[in-house]
Amino acid sequence: MTDAITTGTPHSAAMYQLIYNSKKISKQEIAQQMQLSLPTVTQTLHQLLADELIVTDGKFSSQVGRRAVVYSPNRDRRFAIGLEIFSDHATLSLLNVMFENLGTARLTIDFTTDDTYFTKLAQWLHQFLLEQKIDQDKVIGVGIGIQGLISPDGKTVLYGKILDCTGLTSARFETAFGLPVTLYHDADCVAMAEQTLSKDHRDAVYLSIGEHLGTAIMIDDDIYTGQNGRSGTMEHITLNSQTGKQCYCGRKGCLETYSALSALLQPGEVIDQFMQQVAAGEPAASVRWQQYLDDLAEVINNLHMFVDNRIVLAGDLVQYLDDAVLTTVNQRIRQITAFPEDRDYVQLGTVRNRPVSTGAAIPLIKAALQTIQ
Numbered sequence: 333m334t335d336a337i338t339t340g341t342p343h344s345a346a347m348y349q350l351i352y353n354s355k356k357i358s359k360q361e362i363a364q365q366m367q368l369s370l371p372t373v374t375q376t377l378h379q380l381l382a383d384e385l386i387v388t389d390g391k392f393s394s395q396v397g398r399r400a401v402v403y404s405p406n407r408d409r410r411f412a413i414g415l416e417i418f419s420d421h422a423t424l425s426l427l428n429v430m431f432e433n434l435g436t437a438r439l440t441i442d443f444t445t446d447d448t449y450f451t452k453l454a455q456w457l458h459q460f461l462l463e464q465k466i467d468q469d470k471v472i473g474v475g476i477g478i479q480g481l482i483s484p485d486g487k488t489v490l491y492g493k494i495l496d497c498t499g500l501t502s503a504r505f506e507t508a509f510g511l512p513v514t515l516y517h518d519a520d521c522v523a524m525a526e527q528t529l530s531k532d533h534r535d536a537v538y539l540s541i542g543e544h545l546g547t548a549i550m551i552d553d554d555i556y557t558g559q560n561g562r563s564g565t566m567e568h569i570t571l572n573s574q575t576g577k578q579c580y581c582g583r584k585g586c587l588e589t590y591s592a593l594s595a596l597l598q599p600g601e602v603i604d605q606f607m608q609q610v611a612a613g614e615p616a617a618s619v620r621w622q623q624y625l626d627d628l629a630e631v632i633n634n635l636h637m638f639v640d641n642r643i644v645l646a647g648d649l650v651q652y653l654d655d656a657v658l659t660t661v662n663q664r665i666r667q668i669t670a671f672p673e674d675r676d677y678v679q680l681g682t683v684r685n686r687p688v689s690t691g692a693a694i695p696l697i698k699a700a701l702q703t704i705q
Contacts, residue, residue, distance in 0.1 A: 414693030475692030519546025521691030646681030
C-alpha cells in the first residue's frame with residue numbers, strides 16, 4: 333500500500349499537496365497559486381479525481397456569477413491503524429489521511445509471545461475494521477507503539493525489558509494481521525502525535541509520563557534517534573546510583589524512578605483516585621504531590637542542560653495538569669537552575685487521549701503522502 337502513486341501528470345504531486353494543505357480550494361485559486369493555465373489545472377484535477385486522491389466537495393458561496401467548485405483531499409482514500417501494547421491490555425486508533433481520529437478501542441489481554449496472543453489481537457483488530465466499515469485494502473498498515481528500543485527499520489524490538497519482549501519482530505504481527513506492520517518506541521509515538529497535531533513544529537524534548545517515563549527528542553519535525561537508535565532514552569540518566577530507588581533496568585536512581593507515575597503512586601493506587609485526594613486537599617496526598625512536582629522540576633532542569641529547547645510534558649499524566657501546576661514547576665526550575673532563566677520553556681501537551689496509538693499511525697500516513705508522484 334505504500335508503493336508510489338503515479339498519476340501521469342507533471343503537476344500532480346504539487347497540486348495534491350496544495351489541496352491537502354488548503355483542505356478546501358477552487359480551481360481558480362489553484363491556477364493562481366501554482367501559476368498554471370486553467371486547462372492544465374483541469375487536466376490534473378481530472379487525474380487526481382480518477383485516482384481517488386481528491387473529491388469535489390460542494391461549491392463556494394458567491395454573491396455574483398457562477399459558484400466555484402470546491403476541491404478537497406479524499407479523507408476516505410487511505411487509513412492507518414495505531415496500536416499500543418501494554419502488559420494487560422491493548423489500545424488502537426484509526427486515522428485517516430488528515431490525521432483525524434475516526435475511532436478507538438481497548439482490549440483486555442495479557443501480553444505474551446504465544447501465537448494465541450497474536451491471533452486474538454488480529455481478531456479484535458479485524459472486528460474493529462468491520463464495525464468501522466473500513467475495507468482492509470484501504471489500510472496502509474499498522475504502527476505499533478511498544479515500551480522498548482526498536483531497530484531503525486522498525487522491524488525488531490532491540491530492548492524490551494518492561495514487557496520481556498526483546499527480539500520480538502513485526503513479522504509476528506504481520507502474519508496474524510495480514511497487514512504491513514512497523515514497530516515504534518512508545519515515547520516516540522507520543523512525540524510524533526504532539527508535534528503533528530499541535531502544529532507546533534519547533535524542536536522539543538518530550539516527556540511521556542505514564543506508568544513509566546519515556547522521553548524523545550524532536551528535531552526538524554523528526555525523531556532524533558542517534559547512531560544506534562538510543563538517543564532520547566533519557567529516562568535512564570542516573571541521579572543517584574547508590575541509594576536511589578531501584579529502576580526496572582537494574583540500576584538505581586534513574587529519572588524513571590523520580591518522575592514516572594510508578595514513582596508517585598503507592599502499590600494498588602490509581603492516578604484518578606490520587607488526584608481526587610489532592611483536589612480535596614487531603615494532607616498526605618498533597619505532600620506527596622508537591623514532592624513529586626519538585627522531583628519533576630529537578631528532572632526537567634537536568635534535561636534542559638542537555639538540550640536547550642522547549643520541554644513538553646505529555647502522556648497519561650498531562651490530563652491531570654493545568655496552568656497552575658505548570659507555574660509551580662517553572663517557578664521551582666528558576667530556583668534550582670544553574671543559569672538565569674528569562675522565560676518559561678516547559679509546556680503541557682495537547683493530545684489527551686490515546687497519544688501512543690495515535691502517534692503510531694501518523695508516520696505511516698506521512699510516508700504514504702510522500703509516495704504521491
